[in-house]
Every structure is written in C-alpha cells, then in structure tokens.
Amino acid sequence: MQYFPIFLDAQQLQCLVIGAGEVAARKVELLCKTPATIHVVAPEACDTIKQLVADNKVQFSQREFNETDLEAAQIVFVATNNSTLNAQISAIAKAQNILVNVVDNTPLCSFITPSIIDRTPLIVAMSSSGTAPVLLRYLRQKLEALIPANLSILASLSEKFRDRVKATFSNVNQRRHFWEQVLESDIAETALAGKVEQAEQALAHRLAHPDEVPAGAVYLVGAGPGDPELLTFKAIRYMQKADLVVYDRLVSKEILELVRRDAEKIYVGKKASLHSVPQAQINQLLVKAAKEGKRVVRLKGGDPYIFGRGGEEVQELIEHDIPFHVVPGITAASGASTYAGIPLTHRDHAQSVVFSTGHLQDGSINLDWPALVQKNQTLVFYMGLTGLGIICQQLIAHGMSADMDIALVQSATTPQQKVVTGTLATIQDNVAKANIQPPALIIVGTVVSLHSVITT
Ligand code: SAH
Numbered sequence: 001m002q003y004f005p006i007f008l009d010a011q012q013l014q015c016l017v018i019g020a021g022e023v024a025a026r027k028v029e030l031l032c033k034t035p036a037t038i039h040v041v042a043p044e045a046c047d048t049i050k051q052l053v054a055d056n057k058v059q060f061s062q063r064e065f066n067e068t069d070l071e072a073a074q075i076v077f078v079a080t081n082n083s084t085l086n087a088q089i090s091a092i093a094k095a096q097n098i099l100v101n102v103v104d105n106t107p108l109c110s111f112i113t114p115s116i117i118d119r120t121p122l123i124v125a126m127s128s129s130g131t132a133p134v135l136l137r138y139l140r141q142k143l144e145a146l147i148p149a150n151l152s153i154l155a156s157l158s159e160k161f162r163d164r165v166k167a168t169f170s171n172v173n174q175r176r177h178f179w180e181q182v183l184e185s186d187i188a189e190t191a192l193a194g195k196v197e198q199a200e201q202a203l204a205h206r207l208a209h210p211d212e213v214p215a216g217a218v219y220l221v222g223a224g225p226g227d228p229e230l231l232t233f234k235a236i237r238y239m240q241k242a243d244l245v246v247y248d249r250l251v252s253k254e255i256l257e258l259v260r261r262d263a264e265k266i267y268v269g270k271k272a273s274l275h276s277v278p279q280a281q282i283n284q285l286l287v288k289a290a291k292e293g294k295r296v297v298r299l300k301g302g303d304p305y306i307f308g309r310g311g312e313e314v315q316e317l318i319e320h321d322i323p324f325h326v327v328p329g330i331t332a333a334s335g336a337s338t339y340a341g342i343p344l345t346h347r348d349h350a351q352s353v354v355f356s357t358g359h360l361q362d363g364s365i366n367l368d369w370p371a372l373v374q375k376n377q378t379l380v381f382y383m384g385l386t387g388l389g390i391i392c393q394q395l396i397a398h399g400m401s402a403d404m405d406i407a408l409v410q411s412a413t414t415p416q417q418k419v420v421t422g423t424l425a426t427i428q429d430n431v432a433k434a435n436i437q438p439p440a441l442i443i444v445g446t447v448v449s450l451h452s453v454i455t456t
Contacts, residue, residue, distance in 0.1 A: 222329015358384020
C-alpha cells in the first residue's frame with residue numbers, strides 16, 4: 001500500500017489552492033463542504049470561484065503565486081495550467097513538509113485525493129493509487145447505488161444511542177450483536193425512510209427488551225413491468241434483505257433472480273387452470289410471517305397502488321399493527337408507453353390520460369363510458385385483453401370514431417414484447433392474427449399514430 005488513507009480534521013485546516021480555473025474549482029467546491037479555511041491564489045478566476053468568493057466561502061488573492069503564500073498553509077492544491085510552475089510549487093512545498101497535491105499529476109503529489117461517497121458523517125473514500133481512474137469511477141457508481149442516500153440519518157441515530165447502548169451492554173460483543181440486529185431490522189428501514197422519531201422509539205423499545213424477537217415488517221414492492229433494470233434502488237435493497245418473498249404472476253423470472261438467495265419464495269398468482277390465492281389468504285400470510293419476525297417482501301408487478309390491491313394489503317397490515325413500507329414501481333402504462341414508442345400525452349394529441357380497468361364482470365365492463373369518450377384524451381386499459389371486443393364496441397356506441405387508433409402491447413419491456421395497432425374496428429382481427437397473450441395493455445387515442453414514427 002503505497003498510499004496511506006487518513007481523514008484530516010478540517011476544523012482548523014488551512015488550505016491553499018493555486019489556480020482558479022474549472023479544475024481548481026472542483027477541488028475548491030469539495031473543500032467548501034468542510035469547515036477548512038480556503039485561500040485561492042490566481043491572476044484570473046472562473047465563474048464558479050467568483051461565485052464562491054462572492055458567497056464568502058473562500059478568500060481570493062488575484063495575483064501570481066509567491067512563496068509567502070505557503071507560510072500559513074498546511075495543505076496545498078496546485079491546479080494552474082503552467083506545468084513548470086506546478087512542478088516548482090510542488091518542490092517548494094515538499095521541501096517545507098507541506099502536503100501538496102498537483103491535480104492530475106501523481107508523481108508531483110505528496111498526497112492524492114480519493115473518490116468520495118459522501119453520507120456525512122459516514123464517508124467512503126476510495127483510491128486506485130492513481131492507476132485506474134475509470135475502474136474507480138465504475139466502482140463508485142456501483143457503490144453509490146448500493147448505499148442508501150439517507151444513511152446519514154442512520155449514522156446520527158447510532159451516535160445518539162451510543163451511550164445508552166454502552167450502558168445496557170458492558171460487553172463489546174453484545175453491543176456489536178445488538179447493532180447488527182438493529183441494522184438488519186425494520187428500525188434501520190424506518191430511519192432510512194426519514195421517520196426518525198418512530199425509529200428512535202423502536203430502538204428504545206429494543207434496548208429495553210433485547211430478548212424479544214425483533215419485529216418483522218412487510219415491504220410492498222413495485223417490481224415494474226418486467227425489465228429488471230426498471231427496478232428502483234430501494235426495491236433491490238428490500239429484495240436483498242428479505243426472509244420471505246410473496247410474489248404473483250406478473251413478476252418476471254429475471255426479477256426473482258435478484259432476491260436474496262436463501263429467502264423463501266411463495267407464489268400466490270394464478271397457476272394454469274387454477275385460481276390465484278384469495279386476497280384474504282394473502283393478507284393472512286403477510287401478517288403471520290411479519291408477526292414471526294420475518295422481513296417479508298410482497299413483490300407486485302408494476303406499481304402496488306395501481307390495480308395491484310396494495311391498498312387492501314396495507315389496510316390489513318395497519319389493522320394488525322405490522323410495520324410496513326411501500327415502494328412505488330413503474331406501472332405497465334409507463335413501461336408500455338415508452339418501450340412501444342407511444343407517448344401517453346402529446347401537445348398535438350392528448351392533454352390527459354386515464355388509466356382504467358378493462359376487467360370483465362359478469363360478461364360486461366362497468367365503466368363511465370361517456371367520460372372516457374372525450375377529445376384529446378388517451379385511454380389505457382389494464383386487464384382488458386378478454387374484454388377487448390366489448391371495450392371497442394362501447395367506445396363506438398358512446399360516440400368514438402370507429403377509426404380511432406388503438407394499440408395492444410403484450411409483455412411490455414420484456415423480450416416477449418409485441419405491439420399490435422389498428423382501429424377500434426380492426427383491432428380484434430389484428431390481435432387474433434398476432435396471437436397476443438396476457439399480460440397485455442390497451443392504449444386508445446391518436447397518440448397511437450406516433451408508434452410508427454417513434455422507434456426506441
Ligand atoms: N400493478 C400493475 C397492474 C396489475 S393489473 C401495474 O402497475 O402495472 C394486471 C394488468 O396490468 C395486466 O392485465 C396488463 O393489462 C397490465 N400489465 C402488467 N404488466 C404488463 C406488461 N409487462 N405488459 C403489458 N401489460 C402489462
């Protein structure tokens with residue numbers, strides 16, 4: 001390890017920055033996140049530095065560098081566009097044992113700056129020792145996605161309870177075990193969701209009853225329309241934490257692959273020729289597992305609150321006092337719209353969009369048809385494949401032109417995606433010929449005409 005990582009206390013730190021172009025500005029902006037005193041020396045300053053000077057964030061000397069500038073400095077950043085000058089300053093600083101960094105010139109540096117993931121007070125600093133900046137950037141991107149944005153709240157929580165935990169457990173191992181349990185539990189998720197007071201109460205309870213089974217929780221997670229890359233960071237995090245995953249038909253195999261390996265998985269969707277598990281039974285399953293202390297992920301296609309019965313499940317959880325979090329997902333209408341190149345609204349076509357069920361009940365679809373037949377409006381029907389004939393017939397009967405554009409999108413966002421277009425009069429034939437299978441979404445409106453123009 002040629003480079004030794006340390007964290008400098010910036011409270012009393014005197015920084016000198018020589019150069020005030022955009023490269024210097026990036027360092028200065030970073031330094032401005034700390035309480036360090038920053039002195040910038042350069043004959044000219046870029047707009048970013050000028051703004052920081054105007055905001056009183058830095059002290060600026062508009063002139064050439066001279067050696068006396070180093071007198072007050074403990075660390076120096078050099079970023080002029082004169083390489084000879086950069087080398088000279090580096091040599092002088094090193095001779096005076098002042099830490100020096102010449103931006104983008106590792107051999108002239110006595111220290112190099114890490115790549116940073118800032119979740120203050122938690123800071124991750126990484127380096128490739130100056131050898132592989134692209135690899136480092138790649139790694140940082142991966143980690144940024146993995147480390148929750150609100151981690152700082154969790155860090156503050158542990159700081160606040162540190163002394164109380166110490167007083168409760170005299171033994172280091174016991175303390176470590178306690179914190180590990182807290183981080184794995186729903187207390188951490190509650191804090192990360194920004195519900196600090198609730199998290200503090202739960203933590204205090206845990207501390208008072210360390211031998212109780214930690215409370216379980218249910219995470220209602222929107223899995224999106226199929227493409228695993230459309231999952232949110234939060235969805236992935238919960239999936240990786242789950243003890244039990246309860247999923248239905250619309251959740252793709254590729255998405256299930258991303259669930260924690262040793263999590264138990266229960267399928268509650270329709271099996272061929274069988275009915276799906278009744279909703280009441282699913283609700284009971286979620287409540288029972290959470291009461292046993294399990295972290296349950298209820299994985300649903302699209303968004304849990306759009307034709308997903310998420311509302312009903314949450315009501316049940318509230319009744320039983322089970323902690324829960326809901327993660328929105330990309331709903332099928334959004335997925336189908338973008339992947340099929342059919343914008344749902346468009347200045348020239350539609351100023352509103354209606355999401356409707358197309359589900360048949362007793363052979364008919366009970367909808368406010370006159371409200372649906374409006375100009376400049378896009379209609380999206382979920383669960384409408386079986387009722388397609390009735391939908392077209394009712395729209396025409398209520399005044400929509402039989403020539404109105406309509407599209408069916410099968411398995412949107414997946415490799416099985418198929419798009420069939422036509423008019424209210426022709427679509428049924430086209431759908432039959434294309435052998436469209438569920439899940440399929442229906443889009444009605446002149447926006448459908450854009451499908452042939454917009455290819456994605
Ligand atoms: N909560 C889900 C909808 C569940 S209702 C969401 O927000 O997307 C089930 C219906 O959604 C299906 O009948 C179909 O109309 C639609 N659907 C879901 N995923 C789909 C997909 N990948 N492609 C097309 N339609 C889809």
